[in-house]
Amino acid sequence: MLKVSEYFDNYFARGKINKFTLAVFVYLLIVLLYIIDYVTEGKLIFTLFYVIIAIFVTRYLNIANAIVISVLASISTAYIDITILNEDLFSPYYYFNLLTRLIVYFIVIYLTHTVQKRESSLEEKIKIRTLDLEEEIRQRKFKESLLIESEEKYRNLLTNQPIALLRMNISTNKVDFANQEFLRQSGYDATEYDNLKDEDYINMIYPDDRERLFNFYKEWATSGFRENSNISYRIINRYGKILWLNTYLYVDRDKNGNPSFINQLCIDVSDQKLNEENLFKSKERYESFIKNSNEGIYRIEFDDPIDISLPKEEIIKQFFFTGYIAECNNIFAKTYGFKLADEIVGIQVSRLMGDSLNDENYKTLNNFIENNYIASNEITEEYDKNWRKIYISNNSAGVIKDGKLLRVWGIQQNITELRESQDKIRILSWAVEQSPDAIVIMDTQFNIQYSNPKFSEISGYSNSEVINKKPFIMLLNESPKELREEIVNTLNSDNIWTGEYLNRTKDGENYWEFAIIAPIKNEKNQTTNYVYIKRNISERKRFEEELIESRLKAEDANKIKSEFIANMSHEIRTPMNGILGMIQLLEMTSLDEEQKDLIETVKYSSDLLLRIINDILDFSKLEFGNVKLSYEPFYLREFGKNLYGMFEIAAKNKNLAFEVIYNSDFNYQIKGDTYRLNQILINLIGNSIKFTNEGFIKLYILEKNKTAKKVSIEFIVVDTGIGIPSEKFEILFDSFTQLENTYTKKYTGTGLGLAIVKKLTDLMKGNISIKSEVGKGSEFCVKIDFEISQ
Known part of the structure; x- marks a missing residue:
């Protein structure tokens, strides 16, 4: 049965018969067998044969075809039964017969289909698994061949790789693999490299990099051979060539995770390092060039x-x-x-x-x-x-x-x-060219190198006529020998010579000249040239001579005037003393009030006239130098006390406060002319009282810079008077000068008081200064040095 089944399986597989033809054949076979069965009355055998045919049809036809054939066969055989038995086509027997056949066919078909389905599933699985195993075997063989081929290619690739590769067994500390590039870098062949000793490896490392490389490996091993480690260092190969290597390291581990092999990838970066070094040097030179x-x-x-x-x-x-x-x-x-x-x-x-x-x-x-x-x-x-x-x-x-x-x-x-500098030189050149003075530049032998237009104007010589010639002042046969020697000696001493002398123009005309000759030095302080500046002072000389003559005449006239004034003052003072005496006698007589007023007016006017005469007489003496100082010892406190008594009443009459202030007890005597010192302070204090309407007058007598033999004394008179404008300070001490303003016009005087103060202070080798502000007051300070009396 299995062989028949396989035969049909193969028969269908080869496509010798289609399923429709088979279905028609089966249908006709069933009808034929039914007729034979009916004639032979072998119904049980026929039924069994039906079952076999149904199983066959179900196995080799699909279930739909089997049902169709079963239905047609049932209808046909039932119809044959009715026809032979002469039964009605639609009788119960027909339906029973038809239904019985259909049920039998369907049960057989269902069971057959179920068994077939299970058998088909199992066979299909076996076929699929068989095919999978065959494919797996084929793929494994293919992969093994590829692996063998890949290993050969990989080994060839590693061997011929331009990157040096080295694989070392950690347990044996031996090289497991080294490619051609690594051998090229080291300079050894494979056999020689395998026989290298530890010291050979050490010597291969550049001396300056050994310690750093050893420390790196030590740290790498301590870290458990961390991944992606790299280091750059130098080696010295077999031929003594120094190579820079960038080395990348990683390890292979066994199934327990322990390091088994060390893999090194060494890239020769010598050219790159050389380029970097050249670039660095180039950059260094560039930066150095820019910086320096x-x-x-x-x-x-x-x-x-x-x-x-x-x-x-x-x-x-x-x-x-x-x-x-x-x-x-x-x-x-x-x-x-x-x-x-x-x-x-x-x-x-x-x-x-x-x-x-x-x-x-x-x-x-x-x-x-x-x-x-x-x-x-x-x-x-x-x-x-x-x-x-x-x-x-x-x-x-x-x-x-x-x-x-x-x-x-x-x-x-x-x-x-x-x-x-060029602008200055240009301006200087213009200034020299346009200078009102003649300017000449000479070399160290006094030969003229340059002369400006003014020189030609004064001397009459053109520029071309004097170049490389000596000026008149340095000519041997023209200027005095003493003058030339004086000039040369002065210039040789690095000094500037100035002087006046009588020169001569090109036309032979004499003229007076003021000249300056100075050395010109370079940056090494060496004299390279001389500058000779001169000016025609003939006119100035003429004016000076006229001025001297006028001054002499004025001095003579002034002397005559002063002598006349002195004589007149002396002559006038004698009868004035008589007049004053008579006025005093009149005051002692019995006078009514009107007569007393008249006598007081005459007395005031006479005193004023006498003071004026005394001022004129003193000033005349000072002008002619006829005043001699008389030095006598005195106490400053006593001197100040007398001054206070002299002005106390005058100050009270104007409701002014007056006081004398000391900064020392002055328990020692000094030598000086008390009369002339009195005259100075009387003038200053008198002016203060005259020009002060309210406030105070103070006299400060101050000790300054005292030594064993000398002391400097400051006499300061301070008031709250009308004050003096600062622009008038310069003329304040001139003779016969009074300040003309609304404040001073109502005050009388000769204008000689402060001039006498100044001359007396100068005579005592002292100095006088002033501070003043209009409307606030003035301060006069007289400073004189005195000898301490022993």
Whole structure:
């Protein structure tokens, strides 16, 4: 049965018969068998055969075909039964017969289909598993072949890899694998490398890197061989060549996680290190050049590269307003008043050029563009951080790429001092050329190297006539020998000679000349030239002679006048004394009130006239030097007491406070002329009382700088009077001078009091000073040195 089944299975698999043809064949077979069965009356055998046919149909046809065939067969056989038995087609027997057959067929079909389904599922699983196993075996064999091929390729790849690879067994401390690149780096072949000893490995490491490398391996091992460790070091290969290696290390671990192999990937970076070293040296030289340069070095960048195809005006604007300092050295920064380069980096070009695109700046940038973005010794006016104008000499070049100006490199010098010096020299040259004095420059042999126009005007000689000639003053046959020697000796002593002498013009006319000859020295203090400045003083000489003659005549006249005044004063004073005596006698007689008033007026006027006569007489004596000082010892406190008594009543009459103040007990005597000292202080105190209407007058007698033999005394008179304007201080001590203002016009006097005070103070070798403020008062200070009486 199994063979029949397999036969049909194969028969269907080969496609020899289709299922529809089989169904028709089965249907006809069932009808035929039923007829045979009916004729032979072998119904049980027929029923069994039905079952076999139903199982066959269900196995090889689908269940739908089996049901259809079963229904048709049932209807057909039932119909045959009815026909043979002559039963009615729709009788109960027909339906019973039909239903019985259908039930039997359906049960057989269901059971057969269930069994077939289970058998099919099991067979399918077996087939699928068989196929899976076959595919797994095939894939495993394929992978094994690929693995073998991959291992060969991997080993070839590692062997020929440009990166050096080394695999070392940790347990045996032996090299498990080393590729060709590693052997190339070390200089050994595989056999030689396997036979190397520990000291050979140590010697292969560059001496300066050994300790660092050993410490690295020690730390790496201590850390449990952490992943992604790397180090750079040098080796010395077999041929003595030094190589820089960047080594990356990692470990392979066994199934227990313990390190088993150390893998090293060594990259030869010698060329890279060499390039880095050269780059570092280049950068170092570049930075050293910029840092140590005596000139300012700078780099200008722009907010955006400038398209050089734009109109020139637009390029200039973009350069001026978008350019900024991107890099510079300290010299450049100091040019603009900054200490360090970092302080100026980022500053706009426009700020350095004065924030104004004026004609000068426009011309500078235009020249730069016109000269193919190159500037050679271009002088520009710029401004430092304090807006002080500076002058810069620029040498710069633009970097252009793809039609755009990317940046500008430049070297500059601050020539502000040079420019200012040139300006000074230019001004000095103009001054020399236009000087009202003749100016001559001579060499050290006194030969003329230069003369200005005024020299030609005074001497009558042109510039060409005197060059490399000696001036008249130094000519042997023209000037006195003593004069030449005096000049030479003075100049050889590095001093300046000045003098006056009689010179002669080209036409032979004599004229007086005032001359200055001074040495000119270089930076080493060596005399290189002499400057000879002279002026024609003939007119001044004539005026001086006339002035001397006039002064002598005036002195003679003044002497006669003074003698006359002195004699007249003396002659007038004698009868005045008689008049005063008679007035005193009249006062002693019996007089009515009117007569007393008249006598008092006459007495006041006589006293005033006598004081004027005395002032004139004293001043005349001082003018002629006829006053002699008489030095006698005296006590200052007693001297001050007498002064107080002299002015106490006069001060009270004007309701003024008057006092004398000391800063010492003055228990020692000094030597001086008390009469003349009195005269000084009487004039000062008298003026204070005269010009003070309210307040006080104070006399300070102060001890200053006392030694064993000498003492300096200050006599200070302070009042609260009308005061003196500061602009009048200079004429205050002149003879016959009174200040003309609304305050002093009502006060009488000769104007000789302060002049006498000044002359007496000078005679005593003292000095007088004044402080005053209009409306507040005055302070006169007389300072005189006295000898202490032993």
